[in-house]
Amino acid sequence: MNRRLIESVLPPAATFVLTTAAAEFGIRAAGISPLLLPTPSAVARAALQHSSTLLPALAATAQSVVVGLSLSIAVGLLVAIALSTSRWVERAFYPYAIFFQIVPIVAIAPLLVIWFGYGMRAVVAAAFIVSVFPVIANSLAGLLSVDPALRDLFRLYGASRTATLWKLSLPWALPNVLTGLRIAAGLAVIGAIVGEFVGGGGLGVVVLEAMRQQRTDLVFAAVLHAAALGLALFAAVNATSHFALRRWQNQEKDA
């Protein structure tokens, strides 16, 4: 157990230490202006010095991301279930679901402000728009890949559609749904920050302010906070996945 912990923590920690040290000495040795590329130590200093700005901003962004992502999960799953009910429905609507994947969020972000007003609603909308498609696409793929033999078995026993959905399709699709969530979690953070560029609040505005005030170190610090938020969500999805799929994974190992 202890050894497994070391094996999982040591490689990323070593990468972190080595890259940070390389960047620190590389930037210093090359004499690059702090305006162009700050050293990791300068970024860490900025993060500490401006923690009273960064932490509330992080909380605001996190709130929008969680709301946007939750909407994506709810809407994305419902849409995927609806699309999986019949080939006709899928053919009629799936092409339009793809729209969400290709919509250039930066281009429509200013419109979100006109539709939803300034503030959190526009930010949540931006997070939702960019994160809903991976949920739809992956969930649908999972729902459509149910083993036909099992489906026949359910039909043979006269299981209702609802029972088939709850007891067969959804559990079967769960690994795919979670894959979709992993992708959606990262995208939701990006969407929220773009939303904040136009809607206001959170880390997005901290980035804009720091850019304007030529605090490149603070820009990097804010970006790192956003990355940490993405990582936390990713870890949360992984933990859920580990918990939900434990039974299946153990079975696979036994087999």
Next chain:
Amino acid sequence: MRRLEASKWVFALAIATLLAAFACGGEDAAKRAVAGKFAIALNWKPEPEFGGLFEAQRSDAFTKRGIELEITGGPGAPVVQMVEAGKVEFGIAAADEVMLARDRGTDIVAVFATYQTNPQGIMVHASRGLAALPDLFAAGGTLAVEPGVAFTKFFEKRFDLAKMKIVPYGFSIAPFLNDKEMAQQVFVTAEPIAARRQGADPQVFLIAASGFNPYAAVVITTGARARGEAKRVADFVAALREGWRGYLDDPSQANAQMGALNKEMDGETFRLGAEAQQPLIEDAFTKEHGIGAMSLARWTELGEQLRELGLIDKPAAPQQCFVDVDAPSGTPPAPR
């Protein structure tokens, strides 16, 4: 094991790319230097605020001084960083950005100030019956400004903004046109004219009138260039001054040229913008010292204000912020 090998190569490649990106910063510039060329990065689309530059380009004011100029940049261009990295020789920025850049450890200097009076203002709907900026802050409503601009800090210090909802300015006047209680930052030469032409009844309060008046549309370069190539920089400034003289007298030809590059702005808006900015560029001080001249007193005042606002840590040495290329001794012109 093989995967580790591969990732090592990817890492090395990434580092090499990064280093190359920084190393080649000066390469374009080196090529231009051999050919006797300069490049200037704008911070916005071609609009009347750059009228003199385009007029100088059009009227051969640069070429007759042996300068071939390439005009580049645009909205969102990191102009100060581009000048600092040597991607371009000159750039357009605001005086407060120059002082901020110096405080952050760079050697950026101003060589020419287009606007003696800062053309930035706050636009409101005239129907609200407000007489000045303090009235707006007392009345409240939404105010759209670029996050992080120095004048917002100035407002926070000087006025009570508790009633204002401050939101990012997305460079579109649509939200303003949609909301009668909305106010936003503007360049007097652009947004108010566009808003009026779209049927609104805008009213503008100049920020300079409330006591914060940094030089605007300032031409910047590095201190090293200003000292090392003093003659060429002086020629550049002389050409620019000639261009501005020409533009103030007759903006029509430069406007037509800029209009071809910026199709979103029609000819009438160009004409009205050029007219609106005239008194902000030419005043009693420039009549004595020349268009674009700057004073030590103004730079000293700006340094003090930025320090009070907490934007810079210590008062920057104001005489280092700008180069008076007209005075070979380096003495700035007399304060007004």
